[in-house]
Amino acid sequence: MTSEQPRPAAGAVGPPTSSYRLQLQPAFTLHDARRAVPYLAALGVSHLHLSPLLEATPGSTHGYDTVDHGRISEQLGGEPALRELAAEAHRHQLRLIADVVPNHMALPVPEQLNQPLWEVLRDGPDSRYAHWFDIDWTAQPGPVDAPGRGRLLLPLLGDRLGAVLDQFTVEGDTLRYFEHAFPLRPGTAGLPIGELLGRQWYRPAWWRLADGELNYRRFFTVNQLIAVRVEVPEVFEATHRTLLRLHADGVLDGFRIDHPDGLADPRGYLRRLAEATGGAYTVVEKILTGPERLPADWACAGTTGYDALRRIDGVLTDHAGAERLVHAYRQDCGSTADPAEEGRRGRAELTAPGGELAAEVARLVRLVERIGAAEPALADHPAPAVRAVLAELLTAYPVYRPYVVPGEPAPAEAVTDVTAALAGLPPELAATGELVRGLALGELGRGPAKDEFCARFGQTASAVAAKGVEDTAFYRFNALLSLNEVGGHPARPGLRPAEFHDWCGYLAEHWPHTMTALSTHDTKRSADARARLTVLAELPERWAAECAAWTTAAGPCPDRPTAWLLWQTLIAAWPVEPDRLVGILLKSVREAKRATSWTSPDERFERRLTEYARAALANPGLCPRIEGFVHSIAPHARSNSLAAALLHLTVPGVPDLFQGSEEPLYTLVDPDNRAPVDLGSLAVRLTDSPADRPGDLAREKLHLTATALRLRRAGELGRYRPLAATGPAAGHLLAFTRGERTVSAVTRLPYGLDHGGGWRDTMLELPPGHWTDQLTGLPVGDGEVSVARLLKHHPVALLVRDS
Incomplete structure (x- = not known):
């Protein structure tokens, strides 16, 4: 606070x-x-x-x-x-x-479900709700009897207007098009359909016109979510x-x-x-x-809490191994691209003419034209030049958006980011670049159009970042899918323990009550699914060989990046039902927008991918091999799951648990991760003893979660302080105290630990006192303790000092 x-x-x-x-x-x-x-x-x-x-x-x-x-x-x-x-x-x-x-409301079907919007459709800019919605009334010609007033484009027709005119019907004061319903402007109900449409405050249009002509702000590129001006x-x-x-x-x-x-x-x-x-x-x-x-x-x-997710996953990821995995992926796919370049391409495609956010860029261009018309000193910047500068700025901007408040000096980081993003402009765009830079940073004075540009640039930049990176690039670069998470940084896999401790210290000092998260309704893969994939970074050559062998066994895949997507998806969520797998794959390749997309689906490619995925799951020689691989990495995935859970529950901040994640949860991107959870069964299992089945990850994780949550609720977690291990495997232990009475210790990079000789003589110096592991109920002792003994039963330990 x-x-x-x-x-x-x-x-x-x-x-x-x-x-x-x-x-x-x-x-x-x-x-x-x-x-x-x-x-x-x-x-x-x-x-x-x-x-x-x-x-x-x-x-x-x-x-x-x-x-x-x-x-x-x-x-x-x-x-x-x-x-x-x-x-x-x-x-x-x-x-x-x-x-x-x-930020937004639904533009629902039927439209009268949103009554404020219904009144805007009926009464146009004179509606008492017109100021509710983020509409640019200047972007579309108005009704034929009020051409200068503007109207709202509704891109929802299945074809060009002329091809569907006979599909409109009028019922009283309502215009209908299939399941859609629109209010009629008073006095227009009896007109012929062509004239009637021309007299409304809205323009029903072919859905493909949205990207270039839309004149209302949306949630990202979702036409059905119209922005609200809070x-x-x-x-x-x-x-x-x-x-x-x-x-x-x-x-x-x-x-x-x-x-x-x-x-x-x-x-x-x-x-x-x-x-x-x-x-x-x-x-x-x-x-x-x-x-x-x-x-x-x-x-x-x-x-x-997505910043916590990135750090927790990062400190459990083998940086060097992930880099080797990226190298293997590039070789196999014949690609030189990296995550940063894919992100830039994704952004550039959105802002290009015909791109999914071209209309948002066009709105910024119109604002610059208005500013120039009102202020001659800022005039004479051709629209193509303004568009080119904006496209470069939005493509190269390094974070989601700047936070510039008109009338206040721009934050230093915003100045740095905007300046750096425009550094690559060619000389002929330099003057326009200076204009756009000044407007984006609010440096050229105040005025309605200038203030609007400042705000709208930030809004547009965030949409470009989210759609270009998370919803495009992260579906294209499939080297290690656990890195491609909301808020992730796949160009820099892995996090050193010292960096992790520094971040925890920063949270404790500046944001002690921030949420932390591992799985959410928006994560592409749940924490336990990512825990399996994180193991792959520790065995990159073995995984690349498995990938090649499985692809050979299954036959030619539609393309190589999709093969990596398929095999890692199977590992993450195994066992997977065919329909579930096909749904996830189709969503992923459509979001990638390479071979197919939501707006231009390639039915032949999608059919081949569907058949390939179903055949793979029906292959009697392949499925046992996949299952065997999942079984072989299970001990290391278990270690990653429990380590991530304990870190999540005991680092500074407020851990936010996603429904069902107190037990192993292997869900994928929505809607896969939004199904109801049987909390009644979880309640029954909560009363079970974790000792009933040693090594049962479900019981272990539920017991760990409940134990840590109850310690939190009792106020046992205090000041954060790192603890350092010594010995041959010290780099595989991450430990810290929370106050005077609690210690967390987790294993990191477990595959490398097991194949490097184990803990051997690695030791951890505990603060003075007698300690008990809350996960086993066993006393630990005090002073210097053997890590092998400390982590004999579980790959993690949660210690409380005896009173």
Whole structure:
């Protein structure tokens, strides 16, 4: 919590010690969550972390497609069910954190589900809700009788307008196109269909026009999610009224903010929210890139934890082995590309003419034209030159976005990043580059168009980064899939223990209550799936040989990168049902946008890939070999799973557990990872003794999780201090104290440890006192202890000093 953040109100609940994410949906409602409360309390969490609560489109399995900010989703049980959940949680000393979606609403089907948007479609820029939505009314000609007023492009037709005119029907004051419904402008219902369409405040259009002509801001490239302008105080109040009321009533105690980078002014939004809640616990889904740090003046407790995921996975990854694996991948695939270059290509494709974010770039170009028209000193920069400069800046920008507030000096890191990104411009674009640089950094004075450019550049940059890197490049470079995670840095695999300790110290000092995460509803592979893949970095030559052998056994794959994707997906999630595997592969290759894509699917390629994957799973000679390989790395994957879990649960911050991840969870990208979890069965297993089945990873992980969570809840975790081992295998141990009474010790790079002679005489010097391992119940002693003895039963240890 920074010095500028409002302090919590008197009597407010303190920050969480841990949280548990529940994915609410029609198949798992607030009533189901209420029934899970006793189990979650026994597990040891302090807060339930709920996916979005407000009314969403019918059947929504995620809740990020809000249609009504005025009520809790009836599909989930409505406000009565939420209040019942809160009451049950309070009886068990638990509190609730709610996921908030300030950036966008659904553009639903049928459209009248979103009543504010319905009124905008009917009344256009004169609607009382016109200022709610981020629409550029100047980008499209208006109705024939008001050509200068503009209208909203709706890219949803299956073909060009002329080919589908006869598919429109009029029913009273409603225009229908299949399942779509649009309000008619008053007085136009009786017109012939062609004239009627020309008189509306919206323009139904062929869906392929979206990328170049869209005139409303979206969530990334999702046409069905229209952006909301929460920077307008009235819009903030209207869209947050229900959640703020529930917070004031004590039903909700904290908030998770979805996609803050989409907001015009993230800092201003967080300050307004903190003022409205008295400083309630708030975290933001901010993706930090490389060494980037969360702005210190944001009124929040920290991020949702992807920065922790990258560090925890990183310190458990063999850097040298990962580099050799990348080399083998390039040789096999005949490619010289690296993750950084793939990221740049992904960004460039989005911003190029015809790219999926070309319309967003065009909007920035129009703003520059408006600025030049109003200020002659900034005029005469041709649109193609402006577009080229913007494309270069958005392609080369090293992080998601700058945080520039008009009227304030730009942050030093923003100045550095913008300047560096434009350093490669050719001389003929230098003058335009200076103009765009000044506008992006807010250095050329104030004015409506300048302020808008400043905000909109940041919003566009974040969309380009997310779609170009995470949703494109990370699906193209398949050397080691565990690196290709949200917030990941595959160009720099692995993290030295000293770097890990430095990061933990930074968190403890600056963001002690930030969330940390390993698996989320957005991770491409769950933590345990990645734990298997991380082993591959320790045996790169063996894995490359297996890949080649399996491909030979299965026959020619549609392409070599896809073969690496297929075999690693099987390793990560084994055993995998054919339909599940095909769904994951098709999503991955469409996101990669090389051989096929969502918008231009290559049916022949997809059919070949589908047949290849199904044949591989039906191959009687291949499946035993895959299963044998998974079995051979299981001890090392087990070590990675337990090590990541213990680090997650005991480093500084607030561990956020994804539903079901207290036991081994081998899920893949959504929707695979969003299925309901049987929490009732987990509750039964929580009472089982981990000694019933020694080496049973499910029992080990559940016991470890509950033990660490209960220590957290009891306040046993204090100041962070690294501990250093000595001896021949010291580099394979990562250890630290949390306060005076707790020590965590985990194995890293277990394959190399086993094949390098084991722990031998490696020793760990414990702080003074008598210690007991909470995972085994066995005394450890004090002073210098043998690591081989310490980790005899498990690859990790959680020690508590005896009172």
